[in-house]
Structures are given as C-alpha cells and as structure tokens.
Amino acid sequence: IENKWDDDPARRLKMWAARQGIIASLSKVTRGARMQSIVDDPGIPITKIPEAIKEIQKISEKHDIPISTFGHIGDGNLHPVMMCDPRNKEQWTRMKEVAKDLIELALPFRGTLTAEHGTGMAKSPYIGRELGETLNVMWEIKKALDPYNILNPGKMGFDDSIKDIYENFAFGPLVERPAEMKGFGEALDNEIMACMMCGFCRNGCPTYKEIGLESVNARGRVILAYHLMTGRLEPSKALAERFYQCATCLNCRSVCPAGVQVSEIVEAARRRLVEAGLLPDIHKTLMENLKATGNPFGEPKEKRTDIFPSTFQPPKGPVDTLLFPGCVSSFQDISILPSMMKIMDKAGVVYTALGKEENCCGYISYLVGTEEFKAVAEKNKEAFSKVSPKQVVTTCAGCYKTFKEIYPKHLSFNTPVVHAIEYIDRLIEEGKLKLKDGNPMKVAYHDPCDLGRHLNIFEPPRNLIKKVPGVTLLEFKNNRLLAKCCGGGGGLKAFNNELS
Structure with missing residues (x-):
C-alpha cells in the first residue's frame, strides 16, 4: 500500500487539513446529496485493504450509489461512506441494500463490523453475525448490571429492539412527508442539505465568537433553517433574533470545506420571518x-x-x-x-x-x-x-x-x-x-466583506495602493478571504449596535 509520512510540522499540517476537511467536502460532489455514515466503520487486516477497497467499489457500482472510502492505514480501519440525497426515497431504499453489503464485507476478510465507532443503532441488528454466542454472554452481563435497561437501551441489539437499519432515520420527515416540507426553493434547500454540521464555521463566525451560542454560529443557523423547512420550528421572535444577529459576512463560507452559502440561507429565512410579521422594529x-x-x-x-x-x-x-x-x-x-x-x-x-x-x-x-x-x-x-x-x-x-x-x-x-x-x-x-510623489507612509487595507468574500475583489485595491508613490502596503494577519468582518453588515449594526 502506497503511503506518505512526514515529520515536518508544516507539511503534516497540510496533510491533516485535507483529512479534516474530507467529510464536509464530499457535499461538493453533487449539491443536495450528502455523506451518509451509516455503517462506515469496518476493520480490515491492513494486508487486505486494497482488496477490500475494490470490493467496496463493486458494491457502489452494483447499487449505483457513490461511495467514498478513507480511513486509517495503520490499523485497517476503513470508512466507506455513501452519498445520497436524503430527500430521495428511492435512493434511500438502495442505500439500505448497500449498507447490508458493506456489513457482509468485513467478515470474509476476518475483520470486524465496527473498528472505532461502536455498534450504535444502525449495526445492532447485525452484530450477532460477528459475535455469535459472545453476544448472549454480554446480554446476560448487561441484565445483571442494568436490570431496568436504563443504560443505552436498544443498543448492541441485545433485546432485538431494532430490526431495521433505518428505524431511527434522522431524515425521515423529508422522505415520509415530502408534501409537508416548507422548502426555500431547490437551490437553497440543496445548500441546507450540503451542510455536514462539522463545525468548522466556528472558526470564522464573528457573532459566535462574541456570544458563544451554537444558535448564532453558521451551523446553528443552518440547523434552524432546516427545522423551518421541515415544520418542526415555526417562525417566532426568538428565531428572528438569531437570524438577524448574522452579519452575512461569509467568513463561515471561507472556512467551510463544503462552501455552504450560509448568507443566502439566512436571507431566505429572514424573508419567511417577514412574511410571518416578525420584521424587527x-x-x-x-x-x-x-x-x-x-x-x-x-x-x-x-x-x-x-x-x-x-x-x-x-x-x-x-x-x-x-x-x-x-x-x-x-x-x-x-x-x-x-x-x-x-x-x-x-x-x-x-x-x-x-x-x-x-x-x-x-x-x-x-x-x-x-x-x-x-x-x-x-x-x-x-x-x-x-x-x-x-x-x-x-x-x-x-x-x-x-x-x-x-x-x-x-x-x-x-x-x-x-x-x-x-x-x-x-x-x-x-x-x-x-500620481505625484507624496510623503512616505504605511497603509493597511481592510477587505470589506461585500467587495472581498462576496465578489472576490482582492487584488485591485492592493494594486492601486502599490501604485501610489511613497506608500508601503501592510497586510493584516487575517486578510482577503479570512479578513475580519467590521460588524456592520447584514443589517446587524441597526439590529444590535452593541454586538456590531
């Protein structure tokens, strides 16, 4: 197996950046489709990794479901993750069969169904295939120590409580009640689906940095918009406060591996709040x-x-x-x-x-x-x-x-x-x-959000400053895509001047 190793901290950091961003970046493959990590944790002997990956590719082709495989080369822990549109019932039906095939994959290689993530709920109906009589012994110990079954009930498949891999399907409402969905239009609904809730946006969101609540982070606002879409949340004054606390600066998108258009989601949610009579005074x-x-x-x-x-x-x-x-x-x-x-x-x-x-x-x-x-x-x-x-x-x-x-x-x-x-x-x-010669001076340029991150105009201002005789251009530590928001955008200055 070809692999790369590096002791240099800078180069290792680049390698880790790719690894850390891979999950969310899969949302870029097809907008609206997202990674589904249902049974993505088999352990395979490291000598069998190439063969196992080929088998995973065959499963992908068999069911016409894209599968991306990554993992840990040192111990053979693979993560074959499926990608599908959570709103597509036909795709979910095929994914169930993919999941069963992936479960069948590990045992012939003398591997394990779950290497690091635990059995959880999705794999519990199948763990007996690997553990055999050992599972019954574990069940007896569980009953002795937890006779009222209050610790992790329903996990490990002990009481046969979960019979289907999708009984606790998180996106059930999208598939089962599509007519009840209150979407924001195909493009924006796709953006909401693209968010993998990884939390990288915490590093960029200025209002999250000030307040520290998840609901004012980009991820939190996408979650709120999702529940507006499903009808789980209704427009309210509290909800309006969260969406109008956004500066729409797009700093979140700059650090988002999936490039989710959070500002457009926020603006659409605001329009819905206005329709409900919740425009701030x-x-x-x-x-x-x-x-x-x-x-x-x-x-x-x-x-x-x-x-x-x-x-x-x-x-x-x-x-x-x-x-x-x-x-x-x-x-x-x-x-x-x-x-x-x-x-x-x-x-x-x-x-x-x-x-x-x-x-x-x-x-x-x-x-x-x-x-x-x-x-x-x-x-x-x-x-x-x-x-x-x-x-x-x-x-x-x-x-x-x-x-x-x-x-x-x-x-x-x-x-x-x-x-x-x-x-x-x-x-x-x-x-x-x-341009005439002037007094020597040092100038630092701040990238405004609308001109910079929104419209990608970064170099013309700098080129102009450099043309002025006697002027030396300095850069802020965070510049261009990572420039800090001034706090005045998105209507935030009017809504909450102190926060702005």
Whole structure:
C-alpha cells in the first residue's frame, strides 16, 4: 500500500487539513446529496485493504450509489461512506441494500463490523453475525448490571429492539412527508442539505465568537433553517433574533470545506420571518424611511448634494459615466464622495450624479427580507434610463454588490457597474491620472466583506495602493478571504449596535 509520512510540522499540517476537511467536502460532489455514515466503520487486516477497497467499489457500482472510502492505514480501519440525497426515497431504499453489503464485507476478510465507532443503532441488528454466542454472554452481563435497561437501551441489539437499519432515520420527515416540507426553493434547500454540521464555521463566525451560542454560529443557523423547512420550528421572535444577529459576512463560507452559502440561507429565512410579521422594529423604521425619503437614515433628499463640490455642473443629455455614491457616502462617510469627484475631474471624465434624485440601492431592504427591495430596484432602473449611462461607478461595496449581483436576478438590468477602486485603477492605466510623489507612509487595507468574500475583489485595491508613490502596503494577519468582518453588515449594526 502506497503511503506518505512526514515529520515536518508544516507539511503534516497540510496533510491533516485535507483529512479534516474530507467529510464536509464530499457535499461538493453533487449539491443536495450528502455523506451518509451509516455503517462506515469496518476493520480490515491492513494486508487486505486494497482488496477490500475494490470490493467496496463493486458494491457502489452494483447499487449505483457513490461511495467514498478513507480511513486509517495503520490499523485497517476503513470508512466507506455513501452519498445520497436524503430527500430521495428511492435512493434511500438502495442505500439500505448497500449498507447490508458493506456489513457482509468485513467478515470474509476476518475483520470486524465496527473498528472505532461502536455498534450504535444502525449495526445492532447485525452484530450477532460477528459475535455469535459472545453476544448472549454480554446480554446476560448487561441484565445483571442494568436490570431496568436504563443504560443505552436498544443498543448492541441485545433485546432485538431494532430490526431495521433505518428505524431511527434522522431524515425521515423529508422522505415520509415530502408534501409537508416548507422548502426555500431547490437551490437553497440543496445548500441546507450540503451542510455536514462539522463545525468548522466556528472558526470564522464573528457573532459566535462574541456570544458563544451554537444558535448564532453558521451551523446553528443552518440547523434552524432546516427545522423551518421541515415544520418542526415555526417562525417566532426568538428565531428572528438569531437570524438577524448574522452579519452575512461569509467568513463561515471561507472556512467551510463544503462552501455552504450560509448568507443566502439566512436571507431566505429572514424573508419567511417577514412574511410571518416578525420584521424587527428597527428595520421597520428603516423601511419607512426608505419609502419616505429614499434612504434608510430618513435624511432629506436635498441633503445628498450638500457635499457636492461647488464646481460640479452635471452635463445635459446622455453621459458616459454615472457616479452613484450610495446612502452611506452621501450622509455618513461624507469625505468619500467629494474625493471621488475630485479624482474624476482631474481625469477629465464626463460624468453626472443623480443628486437629490438618487435613491437607496435597496440593499438593506434585500438583506432584511422585505418586499420593498423590488420597488426600489425598479425605481433605480427608471432613474438610470433617464441618464442612459454607459457605465455606473459606485464608491459603496454594498451598492456594487447589489447592482452587480442582485439586480440581474430580479429584473432586467444590464448596465455595466464598476467599483470606484477598479475605476481609479483603470484611469491610471489609461494615463488619465498621474500620481505625484507624496510623503512616505504605511497603509493597511481592510477587505470589506461585500467587495472581498462576496465578489472576490482582492487584488485591485492592493494594486492601486502599490501604485501610489511613497506608500508601503501592510497586510493584516487575517486578510482577503479570512479578513475580519467590521460588524456592520447584514443589517446587524441597526439590529444590535452593541454586538456590531
């Protein structure tokens, strides 16, 4: 048997990373299918491992059920795990036969049905095949020490209490009562099924780090969404609190071997909570502001132009570029917009801005799960059509994600959108901007979640910083995919400012 061994800690760490992530990564084989570790623990003499793996492959082909085999080469402990869709009754029927064949596999090799995981419930109807009369002796000892059968009742098959390998099937409701399922749509239901509950997401979730409860971890939220889907849980205020405590930062996905789209699951659960009348009061206020003033802060529309340079004169008619600063740049981080306009003026760009006619992109509405998003999106599409820009440039990562990724899913929107960082870099490359020597300084760049993990834009900001004379780029220890969330995303800052 070919094997690799390494004493170098760094290389061993890489080998362990592959081993630790293999179970959850199997969810990537077919989305919606997941690993089923029912009888995955035979012990085989190490000289027989190659032969046993070939037999496992034959079983897989016989029943048309994918089986992935991994394990422990040192002691012959194999883990042949099946992959199937838990919602597919026909696949489960075939899996039962696969399980029986896998149980039959170990004994001819003079192995054991269970090497390290114990007999449990699934294998209990078959353990007598291996133990024979020994099982009866164990049963007598059990009765003597535990006459009332209160310790692990039903295990080991002592009292013949479990006759079928699937009597305690965890996904029974999905198979037995499919019409009662309240799914979130095929794609998101598949994402929920893909989660193997391994808990790697604990290393990424910022709210879990602060609160320490499993229900505010990514895995916990997926479990809650699953029980919303099965009907075991009904929408409630307590449930809403858990889903609205998520920053939708996607740090969880970055450390998830299966790459589960937790933020999309959370957003779908929020929409269901809104349908049940459970939108948090603070978000109700934001939505009322959005309707009344075109921004979630409730600021007068006219205030958007207060920070425009006095020299700005919007050209009449169609323009090449529409500058869309967004609500935060217009009302809170008010140094961004004038700086961007100054850069565009220096480059000689013919551009315009909607000013007091600008409306929120609607991202906050989308995040909290309300219907207002669709109306806002249509309103912006109409406003853009009056200007007919060849491209939209935005300084806001959230607006950029909304225009680039969300709008096309909900309406006919094909106007090219560019983030300000990419746009400035392009102006430099085209020779329209010349950077002068400045004072030496060190700059650290923080990857915003929407621009980084959500849209995979990591290098353009760094490339731009490196082009500035005298500037040295520093990196945070956790950067790019592992950058720490600022805490303001997903509507969390409004919902729980202290946690944010």
